[in-house]
Amino acid sequence: MSSNIKPLVALGLTAMGAALVVNFKVAEPTTVAAVPTASTTTSAASTTTQATTTQATTSQTSTAQATVAPTATTPTSTSSGSSSSSSGATYADGSYTGTAVNEPWGTFQVQVTISGGQVTAVTLVSAPTDRHSNSINSYAVPQLTQEALAAQSAQIDMVSGATWTSQSYTTSLQAALDDAAAAQQQTAG
Amino acid sequence: MPRLPNSRRPVSAMAYLTAALMGTTVSIDVRDEDVDRAALVIAVEVLHDIDERFSTYRDDSEISRLDRGELALHDASADVREVLVACARLKAESGGAFDAYRDGHLDPSGYVKGWAADRAADALRAGGARNFALNLGGDVVCSGERAPGEPWRIGIRHPDDPRRVMLVLAVRNGAVATSGLYERGAHVTDARDGTAADAWRSLTILATDLTTADSLATAALARGTDGPAWAAARMGCDVAALDADDRLFTTPGITAARVA
Numbered sequence: 001m002s003s004n005i006k007p008l009v010a011l012g013l014t015a016m017g018a019a020l021v022v023n024f025k026v027a028e029p030t031t032v033a034a035v036p037t038a039s040t041t042t043s044a045a046s047t048t049t050q051a052t053t054t055q056a057t058t059s060q061t062s063t064a065q066a067t068v069a070p071t072a073t074t075p076t077s078t079s080s081g082s083s084s085s086s087s088g089a090t091y092a093d094g095s096y097t098g099t100a101v102n103e104p105w106g107t108f109q110v111q112v113t114i115s116g117g118q119v120t121a122v123t124l125v126s127a128p129t130d131r132h133s134n135s136i137n138s139y140a141v142p143q144l145t146q147e148a149l150a151a152q153s154a155q156i157d158m159v160s161g162a163t164w165t166s167q168s169y170t171t172s173l174q175a176a177l178d179d180a181a182a183a184q185q186q187t188a189g
Numbered sequence: 190m191p192r193l194p195n196s197r198r199p200v201s202a203m204a205y206l207t208a209a210l211m212g213t214t215v216s217i218d219v220r221d222e223d224v225d226r227a228a229l230v231i232a233v234e235v236l237h238d239i240d241e242r243f244s245t246y247r248d249d250s251e252i253s254r255l256d257r258g259e260l261a262l263h264d265a266s267a268d269v270r271e272v273l274v275a276c277a278r279l280k281a282e283s284g285g286a287f288d289a290y291r292d293g294h295l296d297p298s299g300y301v302k303g304w305a306a307d308r309a310a311d312a313l314r315a316g317g318a319r320n321f322a323l324n325l326g327g328d329v330v331c332s333g334e335r336a337p338g339e340p341w342r343i344g345i346r347h348p349d350d351p352r353r354v355m356l357v358l359a360v361r362n363g364a365v366a367t368s369g370l371y372e373r374g375a376h377v378t379d380a381r382d383g384t385a386a387d388a389w390r391s392l393t394i395l396a397t398d399l400t401t402a403d404s405l406a407t408a409a410l411a412r413g414t415d416g417p418a419w420a421a422a423r424m425g426c427d428v429a430a431l432d433a434d435d436r437l438f439t440t441p442g443i444t445a446a447r448v449a
Contacts, residue, residue, distance in 0.1 A: 156357060157218065158322050158329045160393060161346035161367040
């Protein structure tokens, strides 16, 4: 996984209140990635350092989905970004397709659009269509997208309050953002 | 914060970690230049360990074994005993609105989440982190600053619309937890009569630690109409509450911390 998972917090993609799990039970892969950043300055096009990723050490399962096993992600990130960059931006303009994350029930993939160095849209390229996933798609994806767009303009570090989450969504989004950052780096470098 | 889309921030995160666990997501953002990344990994391990012992979804957790009567309370781990004693205290203090026994089963998760995040924050501090924010399932604990001279900025989402934040709080050392009625309807019930807690659409507690903030947010929401006043009477607790008519009530500490 080309994993520089940092912007997830920047985007305020946080979480689902634990109590909500009662209504919404899902088996999720456990992904841990710790990433150091090399840059402490605003001129963002900074370095991407190596990430350590540990997967599927445990799975958070619950009643209905208890037999569903988590699967590892497949790093097949593709980029269709053309970069017209603004200096100081982190991301090069363009559209970036994130990692196709294989879940037991299908494939999850998002595309981000960067304009003027900012994320302006996140769209779902591919998503599983079973009943469980449809509920994720209809609730979680719009919310995560809206949060991502809101948080970057509001200069917020963290968001308090229950939100839906999908690890697959965030994984795919992260890969797309990594590509956008890499494209910007190339341009800047 | 690293790699902001509109990177106007003076300082990037020095280490960042996100992980899925406990049925939710944890994000840890550390701003200390000399941060040891191992501290973040250890903090997540702390959460995993707590999940293993406290999860009601795991048949072999201490909580599940206690619930089935296979484990006696005096044989449980010190952490489990501490949490259950705290739950009993909160039940008494909330007049029974908060109760770790639901539908006859032991379920202290309304207390455990905030408590677990505090334990993870302890692990970060023990690992030398001083300036960090940790978000576990929408509950946030902050230490130090996001950048020299700048407090952390914590948004409180609007219950209707995740695109909107109701307010933004500037927090240095403190914790913010929000309970509310979201799209899927009530998830907190008043244990006294089993009714949905719907007097307040969203209730946020700002406190010195997340154990307090999270458990009081749940308990105050369950209490109903007097919940915010009840929580605000607690030492070091401030409250922001949105009522059914979308009127926002805040205590002075919230007003002081509010930046947007």
